[in-house]
Amino acid sequence: MSAIFAFTHAIVRKPGRSVVGGLRGGGGPDPSFDGVVNEHAAYCAALVQAGLAVTILPALDAFADSVFVEDPALVFPEGAILLRPGAPSRAGEVAEIAPALRDKFETVLSLDEGFADGGDILMTAERVMIGLSARTNSDGAKALVRLLAKFGRRASVVETPKDVLHFKTDCALIDEETVLTTPRLARSGVFKGFREILTAAGEDAAANALRVNDRLFVGARFARTIDALDREGFAVTPLAVDEIGKIDAGLSCMSLRWRSLTDA
Ligand code: CIR
Numbered sequence: 001m002s003a004i005f006a007f008t009h010a011i012v013r014k015p016g017r018s019v020v021g022g023l024r025g026g027g028g029p030d031p032s033f034d035g036v037v038n039e040h041a042a043y044c045a046a047l048v049q050a051g052l053a054v055t056i057l058p059a060l061d062a063f064a065d066s067v068f069v070e071d072p073a074l075v076f077p078e079g080a081i082l083l084r085p086g087a088p089s090r091a092g093e094v095a096e097i098a099p100a101l102r103d104k105f106e107t108v109l110s111l112d113e114g115f116a117d118g119g120d121i122l123m124t125a126e127r128v129m130i131g132l133s134a135r136t137n138s139d140g141a142k143a144l145v146r147l148l149a150k151f152g153r154r155a156s157v158v159e160t161p162k163d164v165l166h167f168k169t170d171c172a173l174i175d176e177e178t179v180l181t182t183p184r185l186a187r188s189g190v191f192k193g194f195r196e197i198l199t200a201a202g203e204d205a206a207a208n209a210l211r212v213n214d215r216l217f218v219g220a221r222f223a224r225t226i227d228a229l230d231r232e233g234f235a236v237t238p239l240a241v242d243e244i245g246k247i248d249a250g251l252s253c254m255s256l257r258w259r260s261l262t263d264a
Contacts, residue, residue: 002125002175002176003125003259004123004125004173004258005175005211005212005213005214006054006213007050007051007052007212007213007257007258007259008051008052008053008258008259008260009052009053009054009055009104009257009258009259009260010047010053010055010255010256010257010258011054011055011057011075011097011100011101011104011255011256012040012043012044012047012054012055012056012057012067012069012254012255013035013056013057013058013059013060013067013069013070013097013180014037014040014056014057014058014059014065014067015018015033015035015040015059015067016059016060016061016063016064016066017029017059017061018061018062018063018064019033019036019064019065019067019247020032020033020036021064022067022238022247022248022249023064023065023067023087023089023090023247023248024246024247024248025163025165025248026248028246029246030246031033031227031243031244031246031247032243033245034204035088035242036067036243036244038240038243039193039239039241039242039243040067040244040246041098041256042239042240043217043239043251043254043255044056046212046217046237047212047255047257049215049237050212050213050214050215050237051213052212052213052257054127054255055100055104056091057069057097057100060093060096062092063089063090063092063093063096064089065087065089065090065092065093065247066090066096067244067254068119068249068253068254069093069097069253069254069255070098070115070118070119070252070253070254070255070256071083071085071090071093071118071119071135071253071254072085072090072094072097072117072118073094073097073101073118073256074118074121074140074256075101075105075256075257075258076151076153076176076258077228077258077259077260077261078107078151078152078261079105079106079107079108079109080101080104080105080107080108080109080110081108081110081111081144081147081148082094082097082101082108082109082110082111083111083116083117083118083140083144084111084112084113084115084116084140085115085116085117085135086115086116086117086133086134086135086136086137086140087117087135090117096256099188104241105211107184109147109150109212111140111143111144111147112143112147113139113140113141113142113143114137114138114139114140114141114142115135115136115139116135116136116137116140116141116142116143117133117135117136117166117181118129118146118167118256119135119165119166119168119252119253120132120135120136120160120166120167120168121144121167121168122167122168122171122172122173122175123173124173124194125176126155127154127155128148128153128154128155128156128158129155129156129158129167129190129227130144130145130156130157131159131160131166131167131168132157132158132159132160133159133160133164133165133166133167135165135166135231136160136166136167137221138157138182141157141203142157145157149188157186158188158190159190160185160189161184161185161188163192164184164185165248168207168208168250168252169183169207169208169248169250170184170185170204170207170208170249171185171191171207172207172208172209172210172211172236172252174197174209174211174216174229175211175234176197177194177195178196178197179191179194179195179196179197180197180198180199180206180207180209180225181196181197181198181199181207182198182199182204182207183198183199184204185207186198186201197228197229197232199222199225200222200224200225200228201224203222203224203225205219205222205241205245205250206218206219206225206226207250208249208250208251208252208253209250209251209252210251210252210255212257215235215237216229216234216235216236216237217236217237217239218236218237218238218239218251219238219239219240219241219245219250219251220238220239220240220241221240221241221242226238239251
């Protein structure tokens with residue numbers, strides 16, 4: 001298995017009651033708190049099942065979206081980067097997650113210009129793709145490219161389709177050369193050189209999948225996309241995303257994952 005999916009550790013944060021007021025683009029209904037708690041618990045269990053040591057941070061009621069720990073930071077085997085989330089209501093999540101990252105990583109860098117959300121960052125074997133979106137702007141992307149270079153990582157800046165929350169709302173790297181992507185993102189031509197598997201019609205939200213070691217987490221309600229991935233030989237773990245989906249989230253958003261260089 002490629003090192004890019006060989007994770008040993010993850011950080012998650014319990015959802016607080018305020019999660020029912022989480023940000024959403026479409027102005028749809030609130031998720032149920034118990035439903036989010038159940039989806040989060042099943043997700044954490046799946047990470048453990050996939051072999052990861054999972055650190056669970058306490059709920060933070062002051063930040064409705066703080067369960068989505070992917071957005072305020074980036075983590076690599078060599079260190080972490082504190083980001084600057086593009087939604088004003090999420091800016092304070094960075095200071096809240098920083099102590100946990102300083103505890104786990106010797107090197108923790110900080111983005112000091114512009115805005116960038118972790119949901120806009122796709123790691124591939126060759127480079128890091130940074131999607132410009134309503135949450136990640138050009139100043140943030142350029143500053144992030146400079147920080148990534150300090151970790152010896154090449155990066156490129158790409159466009160997220162209009163009206164899509166994050167770049168990874170619409171894609172996931174599912175093996176070293178294959179991306180699961182929505183047709184609209186595939187059409188942009190951004191994945192030249194990759195093999196593309198398209199989400200089934202009406203199942204765009206299936207694209208926010210997550211490869212963890214030999215498992216591929218996919219939203220359970222996306223039956224036709226799951227069938228296609230099964231046929232391609234992926235070891236799919238279906239996970240419910242009905243409630244977190246109401247606040248524009250999917251399966252990458254609820255964890256930060258990395259391969260530790262010092263302990264397994
Ligand atoms: C937000 O709008 O920030 C949250 N309601 C959803 C964040 C999803 N995060 C992600 O895709 N990485």
